[in-house]
Amino acid sequence: MSRILCLLLLVVPTFLDAQEFTPPENKPRSPREEQMTFRLPKGFRIELVAAEPEVVDPVALTFDAKGRLFVAEMIGYPNEGIGGGVIFSGRVRMLEDKDGDGYFESATVFADKLRLPTGVLPWRNGLIVCNAPQLMYFEDTDGDGKADKSKVLYEGFDLANIQQMVNTPTFGLDNHVYAVCGSKGGVITCPEKPDFKAVSLRGAGIRFNPDIPGSLQITSGGGQYGLAQNDWGDWFVNTNSQHLRHIVLPDHYLARNPSLAVPAVTLDIPDHGPACKVHRISPFEAWRVERTTRRAGGVDSKRFSSTELVPGGFVTSGCSPLVYQGGAYGADFEGVVFICDPANNLIHADRLEPKGATYVAKRAFDDCEFLASSDNWFRPTHTTLGPDGCIYLADFYREVIETPLSLPDDIKKKLNLQTRDRGRIWRIVPEGHKHTKFPDLSAQKGIQLISELESDNGWRRTTAQRLLFERQDKSVEPRLWEILFNPPHLFSPARIHALWTLHGLGLATPEKVSRSLAEDRDPKVRLQAARIAESFLDNERLRTRLLERADDDSAKVRYQIAFSLGAIPNPDAKVMAALGKIQRKDAGDPWTQVAILSSIGKDGLALLEQSLANKELRETTDTATRAFLNKLAQLVGSSAKDDDLVRILPTLVPQDGKIASWQVQMLEGIGLGLYQGGRSLEAIWAKPSFAGLAPLFQQAALGARDEKLDPAERVARVRLVGFGPAKPALETLPALWSPQQPQEVQIAAVRALGTMNDPQVAPLLLASWTSFSPAVRREAVETLLAQPGRVKVLLAALKDAKVQPNQIEPARLEQLRKHPDLALRAEAVKLLAGAVAPARAKIVELYRPYLDKPGDPVKGKMLFQKNCATCHRLENVGVEVGADLQSTLPNKTPEQLLVDIFDPSREVDARFLQYLVTLNNGRIATGLISAETAGSLTLRRAEKQEETILRSQIDVVQSTAKSLMPEGLEMQIRPEEFVDLIAYLRVAGRPALEKRK
Numbered sequence: 001m002s003r004i005l006c007l008l009l010l011v012v013p014t015f016l017d018a019q020e021f022t023p024p025e026n027k028p029r030s031p032r033e034e035q036m037t038f039r040l041p042k043g044f045r046i047e048l049v050a051a052e053p054e055v056v057d058p059v060a061l062t063f064d065a066k067g068r069l070f071v072a073e074m075i076g077y078p079n080e081g082i083g084g085g086v087i088f089s090g091r092v093r094m095l096e097d098k099d100g101d102g103y104f105e106s107a108t109v110f111a112d113k114l115r116l117p118t119g120v121l122p123w124r125n126g127l128i129v130c131n132a133p134q135l136m137y138f139e140d141t142d143g144d145g146k147a148d149k150s151k152v153l154y155e156g157f158d159l160a161n162i163q164q165m166v167n168t169p170t171f172g173l174d175n176h177v178y179a180v181c182g183s184k185g186g187v188i189t190c191p192e193k194p195d196f197k198a199v200s201l202r203g204a205g206i207r208f209n210p211d212i213p214g215s216l217q218i219t220s221g222g223g224q225y226g227l228a229q230n231d232w233g234d235w236f237v238n239t240n241s242q243h244l245r246h247i248v249l250p251d252h253y254l255a256r257n258p259s260l261a262v263p264a265v266t267l268d269i270p271d272h273g274p275a276c277k278v279h280r281i282s283p284f285e286a287w288r289v290e291r292t293t294r295r296a297g298g299v300d301s302k303r304f305s306s307t308e309l310v311p312g313g314f315v316t317s318g319c320s321p322l323v324y325q326g327g328a329y330g331a332d333f334e335g336v337v338f339i340c341d342p343a344n345n346l347i348h349a350d351r352l353e354p355k356g357a358t359y360v361a362k363r364a365f366d367d368c369e370f371l372a373s374s375d376n377w378f379r380p381t382h383t384t385l386g387p388d389g390c391i392y393l394a395d396f397y398r399e400v401i402e403t404p405l406s407l408p409d410d411i412k413k414k415l416n417l418q419t420r421d422r423g424r425i426w427r428i429v430p431e432g433h434k435h436t437k438f439p440d441l442s443a444q445k446g447i448q449l450i451s452e453l454e455s456d457n458g459w460r461r462t463t464a465q466r467l468l469f470e471r472q473d474k475s476v477e478p479r480l481w482e483i484l485f486n487p488p489h490l491f492s493p494a495r496i497h498a499l500w501t502l503h504g505l506g507l508a509t510p511e512k513v514s515r516s517l518a519e520d521r522d523p524k525v526r527l528q529a530a531r532i533a534e535s536f537l538d539n540e541r542l543r544t545r546l547l548e549r550a551d552d553d554s555a556k557v558r559y560q561i562a563f564s565l566g567a568i569p570n571p572d573a574k575v576m577a578a579l580g581k582i583q584r585k586d587a588g589d590p591w592t593q594v595a596i597l598s599s600i601g602k603d604g605l606a607l608l609e610q611s612l613a614n615k616e617l618r619e620t621t622d623t624a625t626r627a628f629l630n631k632l633a634q635l636v637g638s639s640a641k642d643d644d645l646v647r648i649l650p651t652l653v654p655q656d657g658k659i660a661s662w663q664v665q666m667l668e669g670i671g672l673g674l675y676q677g678g679r680s681l682e683a684i685w686a687k688p689s690f691a692g693l694a695p696l697f698q699q700a701a702l703g704a705r706d707e708k709l710d711p712a713e714r715v716a717r718v719r720l721v722g723f724g725p726a727k728p729a730l731e732t733l734p735a736l737w738s739p740q741q742p743q744e745v746q747i748a749a750v751r752a753l754g755t756m757n758d759p760q761v762a763p764l765l766l767a768s769w770t771s772f773s774p775a776v777r778r779e780a781v782e783t784l785l786a787q788p789g790r791v792k793v794l795l796a797a798l799k800d801a802k803v804q805p806n807q808i809e810p811a812r813l814e815q816l817r818k819h820p821d822l823a824l825r826a827e828a829v830k831l832l833a834g835a836v837a838p839a840r841a842k843i844v845e846l847y848r849p850y851l852d853k854p855g856d857p858v859k860g861k862m863l864f865q866k867n868c869a870t871c872h873r874l875e876n877v878g879v880e881v882g883a884d885l886q887s888t889l890p891n892k893t894p895e896q897l898l899v900d901i902f903d904p905s906r907e908v909d910a911r912f913l914q915y916l917v918t919l920n921n922g923r924i925a926t927g928l929i930s931a932e933t934a935g936s937l938t939l940r941r942a943e944k945q946e947e948t949i950l951r952s953q954i955d956v957v958q959s960t961a962k963s964l965m966p967e968g969l970e971m972q973i974r975p976e977e978f979v980d981l982i983a984y985l986r987v988a989g990r991p992a993l994e995k996r997k
Contacts, residue, residue, distance in 0.1 A: 022414060023286055023287060023414055023415060024286055026285075026376060026377075026399055028377050028397070028399070028420065028422060029375055029377065031048050031051045031424055032048075034373070034375050034377070034378060034397075034424070035048060037373045037374045037375040037378065038371060038372070038373050038378075039281055039368070039369075039371070039372045039373070039374075040370070040371055040428065041365065041368075041370065043430055043431050044329075044428055044429065044430055044431065045428075045429055045431060046371070046426050046427070046428050046429075047102060047426065047427045047428075047429055047435075048103065048424065048425075048426060048427075049069070049095075049102070049103065049104055049392060049424075049425040049426060049427045050069070050071075050095050050103070050104045050107070050424065050425040051422075051423070051424045051425075052397075052421060052422045052423055052424070053107075053421070054093070054095065054104070054105070054106075054107035055071050055073065055093055055095065055107065055423045055424070055425055056073050056075060056419065056421055056422065056423045057073050057074050057075045057077065057396055057398070057419055057422075057423050058071045058072065058073055058381065058382070058394035058395070058396065058423045058424075058425060059072050059073070059074045059077075059117070059118060059381045059382055059394060059396065060072035060117070060118060060119045060120050060130075060167070060168070060381075060382045060394065061120070061382055061383075061384040061392055061393075061394050061425065062120045062121055062122060062127075062384060063122075063384070063386060063387055063392075063438075063459065063463075064122040064127070064442075065122065065440070065441040065442035065463050065466075065467055066438075066440045066441075066442050066443075067097075067387050067437075067438030067439065067440060067441075068094055068095065068096050069094070069095040069096075069097075069104055069392070069425070070092055070093070070094055070095075070110060070120045070122070070127055071092065071093045071094075071095060071120070071394065071425065072090070072091075072092055072117040072118065072119060072120050072129070072130075073090060073091045073092070073093060073117070073423070074090055074116050074117060074118065075089040075090060075091065075419050076089040076090060076115070076116050076419075077116065077162065077419075078162060078402075078403050078404055078417055079116065079162055080404050081161070081162055081163075081403040081404045082159060082160060082161065082162055083115070083116055083132050083133075083158075083159030083160070083161070083162045083165045084159045084160075087115050087116065088113040088114065088115065089114075089419075090112075090113075090114030090115050090116050090117045090131065091109055091110075091111065091112045091114060091117070092109075092110045092111040092112075092114065092117060092120060092127065092129060092138070092147075093107050093108065093109055093110060094107070094108045094109075094110040094145050095107050095425070096108075097437070097438070100435070100436065100437030100438075101435065102427070102435035104425070108145035108146060109146065110127065110138065110140070110145065110146060110147050111127070111129065111138045111146075111147045111150070114129070114131045115131050115132065116131070116132065116162060116165065117129055117130060117131050118130045118131075118132065118165050118166065118167035118168070118225070119166070119167040119168045119169045119179065120169070121169035121170065121171065121177065122463075122466075123137065123177070123210050123466075123470075124139075124210075124470050125139050125140070125141075126138050126139030126140065126147065126149070127139075127147070128153070128169050128177065128210060130157075130165070130166045130167050130168070130169060130179065132157040132158070132159055132165035132166050132186075133155050133156055133157045133158070133159055133186065134152045134153075134154070134155040134157070135152070135153045135154045135155070135157065135166060135169075135179070136150055136151065136152055136153060137150065137151050137153055137210065138150045151191075151192070152191045152192075153190070153192070153208070153210060153213075154188050154189065154190050154191075154206075154208070154216055155188070155189060155191060156186045156187045156188045156189050156198070157181060157185070157186040157188065157201075158181070158182060158184040158185055158186035158201075160184055161182065161183070161184070162403065163182075163224060163225055163240065163403065164181075164182025164183055164184070164224050164225070165182060166179055166180070166181050166182070166186075166206075167179065167180050167182075167225050167226070167227075168180050168225070168226050168227040168320070170227050170228070170229065171462060171465075171466050172207065172229055172233075173229065173233050173465075173496065173497070173500050173528070174233075174500060174503075174504075174531070175209070175465075175466075175469045175500060175503070175504035176207040176208060176209055177207065177208055177209070177210055178205060178206065178207045178219060178227060178229075178235070179205060179206050179207075179227065180205050180221070180223040180224070180225065180226065180227045180237060181201045181204060181205055181206060181221060182221075182223075182224055182225075183202070183203060183224075184201075184202055185200070185201025185202045185203065185204055185221070186200075186201055187199070187200050187201070188200075188201060188206070188216060190213055190214045190216065192213035192214070193213040193214035195214075196213070196214040196216075199216060199218060201218065201221075202929065202932060202957075203221050203222070203929060203931070203932040204218045204219060204220065204221040204251065204932065205218075205219040205220065205221040205223065205227075205237075205247075206218065206219060207219050217252070218251050218934070219235075219247075219250070219251050219252075220247045220249055220250055220251040220254075220265040220266070220933070221237075221247075221265075221266075221932075222237055222239075222245055222247060222265060222266035223237025223238060223239065223245065223247075224237070224238065224239040224240060224319070225238075225319040225320060226238055226319045226320035226321050226339075226340075226382075227321075228321040228322055228323045228337065229323065230323040230325070230335060230352070231325060231335075231458075231492070231493050231496060231524055232524055232527060232556060233496075233527065233528060233531070234246060234247070234359075235247045236321050236323065236337060237266070237321070238318045238319065238321055238339060239318065240315075240316055240317050240318055240319070241274050241275040241314075241315055241316060241318065242268050242274040242275075242318065243270065243274065243275075243276065243315045243318035243321075243339050243341070243348060243350075244268070244269055244270050244318075244321060244337060244339060244350055244361050245266045245267065245268055245269065246266065246267050246269050246358050246359055247265060247266050248265060248266060248267050248357060248358050248591050249262060249264075249265040249591065249594060249595075249933070250563070251265070251933060251934050252934070253563045253566065253595070253598045253599075254598055254933040254934045254935055255933075255934030255935060256566060256598065256601075257566075257597065257598050257599075257600070257601065257635075257935060258934070258935040258950065258951065258952055259634075259635050259638040259639050259673075259676075259677070259935065259950060259952075260594075260597050260598055260631075260635060260933075260935050260936070261634065261676060261935070261936040261938075261948035261949070261950055262594060262931065262933045262935070262936055262938075262948070263930070263931050263938045263946060263948050264930070264931045264938070265931060265933055267358055267591075269352075269358060269359050269360055269361045270350055270360075270361040270362075271360050271361065271362055272362075272363055274315070275314050275315050275316070276314065276315050276348075277313060277314055278313060278314065278315055278341060278344050278346060278348055278369060279313075279346075279367060279368050279369050279372065280313055280344040280345060280346055280369075280372060281345075281346075281372045281373070281374050282344070282345040282346075282372070282373060282374045282375065282376050282378075283374070283376065285376055285400075287400075287407075287411045287414075287415060313344065314344075315339075315341050315344070315348065316341075316343050316344070317340075317341050317342050317343035317344070317401070318339050318340070318341055318348075319339070319340050319341075319342070319381065319382070320339070320340045320381065320382040320383055321337050321338070321339050322337065322338045322339075322383040322384065322385065322391065323335060323336075323337050324336050324337070324338060324385070324391070325385065325457075325458030325493070326385050326386075326389030326390060326391070326456075326457055326458060326459070327389045327455070327456030327457045327458075328388065328389030328390055328429070328430060328433070328457070329389075329430055330430070335351070335352055336349055336350070336351050336352075336364055337349070337350045337351075337352060337361065338370060338383055338391065340380040340381055340382065340383060340393070341380070342379035342380055342381055342396060342401050343401065343402070344372075345372065345373045345374075345375065345376060345378045345379070345380075346369045346370075346371060346372040346373065346380070347369060347370050347371040347372075347380055347383070347393070348369050348370065349363070349364035349365060349369065349370040350362065350363060350364060351363070351364045354555070354556065356555045356556075356559070356586065356588070356589035356591065356592060357555065357556060357559035357586075357589055357591035357592050357595070358591060371393075371428065376399065377397050377398060377399055377422075378395055378397065379395060379396035379397060379398055379401045380393050380394065380395055380396075381394045381395075381396045382394040385457075385458055385459040386427065386438075386459060387438040387439070387457070387459055387460065387463075388429075388433075388435065388436075388438070388457075389456070389457040389459070390427050390428060390429050390430075390433070391427070391428045392425060392426070392427050392428075393425070393426050393427075393428070394423075394425060395423060395424040395425065395426055396423060397420070397422040397423050397424050398419075398420055398422070399415075399416060399420065400415050400416065400417055402417075404417060410895075441460070441463050441464060441467060442467065444467075446468060446471070446473040446475055446476040447475075447476060447479060449464040449467055449468055449476070450464070450468075450476050450479045450480065450483070452464035453465065453483065453494050453497045453498055453501070454483070454490060454494045456491070458493070461493060461494070461497050462497075464497070465497045465500065465501050465504075468501050468504075468505070469501065469504040469505070472505060473505075474505055474506075474507060476501075476505075477502070477505070477507050480498045480501055480502050480507070481498075481502075481512065483495060483498040484498050484499065484502075484512070484516060485515065492520075492522035492524050492525050493524075495516070495520065495522070495525045496524060496525055496528050499513075499516060499525070499528050499529060499532060500528065500532070503532050503535070508532055508535070508536075509536075510533075510536035510539035510541065510542040511539075511541070511542075513529050513532050513533050513536060513542060514533070514539070514541055514542040514545045516529040517529040517530060517533060517542070517545045517546065517549060518545045518548070518549075523552070523553070523554035523556060523557045526549065526552065526554070526557050527554070527556060527557050527560045530546065530549065530557065530560045530561055530564045531560065531564065533545075533546055533564060534564050534567040537567050537568050537569070538569075543568060546561060546564055546565060546568075547565070547574055547575070547578045549561045550565075550578040550579075550581045550582050551581065551585075555586060555589065555592070558582050558585065558586055558592065559586070559589070559591065559592045559595055560595075561578075561582065562579060562582050562592055562595035562596045562598075562599060563595045563598060563599060565578060565579060565599050566598055566599025566600070566601065571599075571600075571601060573606075575599075576600070576606055576607055576610065579596050579599060579600065579607065580607065580610060580611075582596060583596050583628065584617070587620075587622055587624055587625040587628070588622070588624045588625075589624070590624055590627065590628075593624065593627070593628040593631070594631075596628075597628075597631055597632060597635060600632075600635070604632060604635040604636045604639065604640075605636050605640050605644050605648065607632060608629075608632050608633060608636050608648065609648060611629055611632065612648070612651050612652075612666075617629075618662055618666075619660070619662050620662070626662065626665055629662075629665065629666060629669070630665045630666065630668065630669040631669065632669070633665075633666045633667075633668075633669025633670045633673065634669045634670070634672050634673035634676065635673060636648070636669075636670060636673060637669065637670035637671065637672065637673020637674045637675075637676075637677065638673035638674065638676050638677035638950070639673075639677065642684070642687065642689070645670070645684075645690075646689045646690065649667075649670070649690070649693060650692070652666055652667055652696070653692070653693070653695075653696065654696075654699070658699060659696055659699040659700060659703065661713060661716070663696070664700060664703070664713075664716050664717055664720055665716060667696060667700075667720055667723075668716060668719050668720040668723060670723075671719075671720060671722075671723025671724065672719070672723060674723065675723060675755055676948075676949070676950050676953065677950070677952075677953075678919075678920060678921060678952075678953050680757065681723055681724070681755070681756070681757075682725070682726055682756075682757065682758070685697075685724060685725040686725075694725060696724075697720070697721060697724035697725055697728050697729075698728055700717045700720040700721050700724065700728075701717075701721050701728040701729075701731070701732040703717040704717040704718045704721055704732055704736060704745075704749075705732065705735065705736070711742045711744055711745055712744075714742075714745050714748075715744055715745060715748040718733070718736060718745060718748040718749050718752050719748060719751075719752055721733065721752055722751070722752025722753060722754075722755045722756065723752075723755060726756060726758050729752065729753065729756060730756075730758065730760055730764070733749045733750075733752055733753045733764075734749075734753075734764050734767075734768065736748075736749035737749045737750055737768060737772070737776055738768075738771070739771055739773065743773065743775060743776070746773075746776045747775065747776055747779050747945065750765070750776060750779045750780050750783055751779060751783070751945070753765070753783065754782070754783035754786060757787075759789065761783070761790060762784055762789070762790040762793035762794065763793060765780045765783060765784060766784075766793065766794070766797050766802065766803065769797075769802065769803060769807075774866075774867075774972075777807065778809070778941075779941075779945065781808055781809070781812050782925075782926060782941065785812065785815060785816070785924060785926075786923045786924050786925065787922060787923055787924075788819075788821050788824060788922060791816070791819060791821070791824050792824060794816075795816070795824065795827050795828060795831060798831050798832075799831055805832055805834075806971055809967070810967040811914065811962050811967060813828075813832055814962075815916070815926075816828035816832065817829050817832060820918070840902060840903035840905075840967065841903065843902045843903070843970050844898055844899055844902050844903050846970075846975070847898060847902060847970070847975055847978055848898060850975045850976070850978050850979050851894045851895065851898060851979075851982070853979045854979065854983070855978075855979030855980040855981070855982055855983030855984075856980045856983060857980070857983045857984040857986075857987040857988075858984075859977070859980040859984075860980035860981040860982065860983050860984025860985070860987075861984045861988075863973060863977055863980060863981045863984070864981060864984055864985070864988075866972075867969060867972050867973060871965060874985075874988050894982055894986075897982060897985060898982075900965075901969055901973075901978075901981075902967075902969060902970060903967075904965035904967060905962045905967070912928055912965070913928060913929075913959055913962070914926060914927065914928055914959075914962050915927065915928065915929055915939065915957060915958060915959055916956075916957075916958045917937065917939060917949060917954060917956070917957050917958075918954075918955045918956040918957075918958075919949070919953050919954060919955060920953055920954070920955050921953075925939055925947055925949060926939065926941065927939030927940050927941040927945075927946075927947070928940050928941075930946065931948075934951070935950060935951055935952075936948050936949060936950050936951060937949050937951065937954065937957070
């Protein structure tokens with residue numbers, strides 16, 4: 001694709017004192033005036049499709065088969081930033097272009113008295129509407145353009161964050177409707193099917209057949225607002241700052257192997273990173289400009305020019321990805337992903353390049369965006385593909401689109417956040433485009449719709465498939481097979497839609513699917529054939545074809561084959577051999593490795609034995625292969641019988657008496673699997689049949705103490721020691737958390753001790769309490785609070801003043817006060833009666849006067865490294881657990897930073913909430929939920945310490961409603977130091993801002 005240079009127009013607002021903030025007059029433009037503000041690549045122009053009063057506050061668009069445009073109007077936004085409360089101002093409008101001139105002059109309220117609609121999708125003679133907490137169906141039965149029939153398909157969707165409610169219903173290739181459900185999701189029920197088992201959707205999405213009540217299934221999630229599918233069948237989502245994410249691992253594949261612990265299912269794919277720089281051409285809103293940068297006497301104004309600290313220019317409101325498959329823009333644009341960013345008044349574009357099972361997304365344009373406006377009121381919230389192959393976009397057209405939750409109180413009072421009764425729909429067309437009246441596909445017969453499958457316009461192909469599926473017209477079968485097997489001039493999307501249409505009509509056969517899998521020249525078609533083949537794997541010929549595709553030239557096809565082989569019932573040695581072949585060919589792709597592991601079922605032991613028998617494989621130094629073998633060993637450890645372990649473990653015994661790195665990794669994997677499976681490690685190693693393994697753990701203990709070894713190698717050996725017999729662990733681990741050891745070794749030693757169920761654990765930790773650094777002490781507290789017996793010892797230490805309450809984070813003290821064991825809870829309440837956490841609002845007010853004082857960034861950097869780097873990364877220091885500071889700092893005023901630091905739970909994003917997870921054995925683990933799958937849940941804590949827990953071991957999952965960021969930093973940061981920290985955070989944004997310039 002050609003790369004285009006653009007001129008950036010940066011306009012600096014007048015500097016005002018925030019204490020006397022009055023927003024400057026910012027008048028709206030007429031549609032014609034706004035049109036003049038747009039910048040597009042050469043060869044494109046933008047046209048007005050509709051405007052107020054015909055459309056107001058549009059957030060989602062869809063075309064039905066008749067070519068009518070349906071618009072979800074979220075008139076009630078922002079509703080204090082949440083989706084709750086009594087609100088019925090939302091609407092769905094139906095727009096029509098009756099004269100065919102391209103402007104939709106007719107507007108009818110199709111459905112009103114909605115809450116906050118966030119998505120629309122045609123279905124049969126009506127419309128599916130996301131209207132949290134409900135997912136609804138509306139139908140116009142009398143033809144007047146107004147819905148007179150409605151029903152609730154599902155309900156219970158979460159309302160906590162208005163930007164993460166159920167949204168973007170999308171018809172998928174597999175004839176199901178998919179939707180995004182945000183971070184919290186909700187607990188979903190089906191009114192049409194009372195016996196439907198409620199489904200918890202935390203961190204997940206959904207798919208369902210609208211015609212079948214109760215057909216809703218969980219899909220892998222990871223998105224906030226927006227959903228898109230490409231012709232490989234891959235799904236893409238985003239969050240406000242992670243502008244493009246690929247959902248790599250489908251939930252239904254992971255569900256079949258409940259012992260498989262997976263720490264992530266999505267991947268941020270842009271090579272320019274999340275929260276990337278964007279080239280806005282609009283002036284920065286006055287309210288966004290940080291207050292202290294506008295003070296001539298401030299320390300920062302002396303160091304830097306005002307433009308260096310102007311906020312904005314980074315993705316902070318990414319939403320509504322669209323994979324272009326329209327055929328109207330030329331081959332260079334096919335497959336390009338367009339992402340809205342309403343805060344920056346633009347649409348960003350990324351080009352996908354395959355990388356193994358996934359992609360790398362690269363900027364489509366080096367120095368500009370696909371679409372940008374100099375009008376601050378331009379707010380692109382959603383894009384959709386039209387019947388003409390052009391992109392149609394919803395323009396919310398408001399002066400302010402920010403959620404109230406992220407606005408300082410004094411500024412919020414001065415801004416008009418409510419509806420301005422405006423909205424526009426725009427169409428982006430190539431030069432020379434002439435509008436013609438859209439065809440009415442709903443009036444076409446089946447054989448006519450088949451021809452639409454051959455269109456280069458993805459909207460026409462998808463609409464035709466949907467109509468054929470809805471009608472269940474089997475008379476089209478011969479023509480569909482003709483598309484599949486007589487395609488000398490036909491491009492692959494037609495064959496993909498034909499395959500899935502046949503499957504949806506119940507006409508696919510194993511013989512024909514086998515032929516597509518074996519013969520089709522396009523890997524995209526072969527991949528879809530592999531997915532459909534899973535319905536027919538009792539057919540021997542089709543199984544053979546599937547096995548043969550383990551050698552496919554396409555990495556993405558091999559990835560799918562690794563999943564599809566897992567659908568073969570009672571897999572034999574041929575299946576294991578095919579999986580092994582893929583494993584070796586794609587050893588460097590961790591996603592394909594997970595696909596293989598999802599498919600091995602109960603035969604993980606056989607694959608592990610096969611791997612250990614291969615000297616080159618077992619002793620490999622390739623990081624990805626070793627990670628795969630470690631994960632395979634975990635699966636074996638969690639499910640294998642003792643007799644099987646007795647058979648395989650001797651192969652890990654070193655012949656020369658020295659344990660090698662690969663043996664450490666394999667044994668550590670087996671030990672972790674045993675632990676995750678809830679089995680007693682002490683009981684395992686105490687059995688006579690395992691007595692011969694004791695020297696291995698002794699060797700691991702020696703290596704863990706060896707300061708000449710690389711810290712990463714030592715950490716691996718520390719973990720192994722923790723999964724071994726008690727004696728070497730209790731003798732070795734306490735010496736490794738001394739202050740002289742590397743911090744990662746100290747933390748690993750504390751965590752390793754925590755895996756043991758020994759009464760000495762708590763006393764050993766408390767014996768070193770005073771020497772622990774804050775990071776190590778945090779992990780020690782996690783270990784102490786994990787089991788009731790250890791909590792009892794900790795409370796005794798508090799009673800004897802060996803531990804002071806102010807040495808434990810307030811959230812942890814609250815955990816003690818609310819402990820599920822009533823006796824421990826009562827003791828904690830009594831002991832901590834004097835340790836009442838001060839009201840956060842009072843602490844904020846105590847520090848507020850210091851916002852006006854100058855600080856020293858050098859000292860502030862030291863404070864950051866000491867107190868913040870455990871969860872935040874800045875200037876290549878620290879670990880990224882919480883919010884991405886590099887992108888958020890330029891948009892934060894000192895007032896907002898003050899609240900974030902000392903009252904972190906006031907406006908916490910659901911992604912950074914802390915959870916308590918109680919296991920079946922009574923152990924309690926904490927952290928933010930970084931990933932969820934059908935079989936596991938991953939918790940992340942400070943220092944990016946992660947723990948993946950099998951669902952089979954979980955009893956209860958509870959949200960604390962608190963941020964992972966701890967309260968009580970006033971104990972570590974005095975007011976006179978706070979000014980230094982603020983000064984550093986301000987200065988630290990400079991490199992990113994220079995990149996924007």
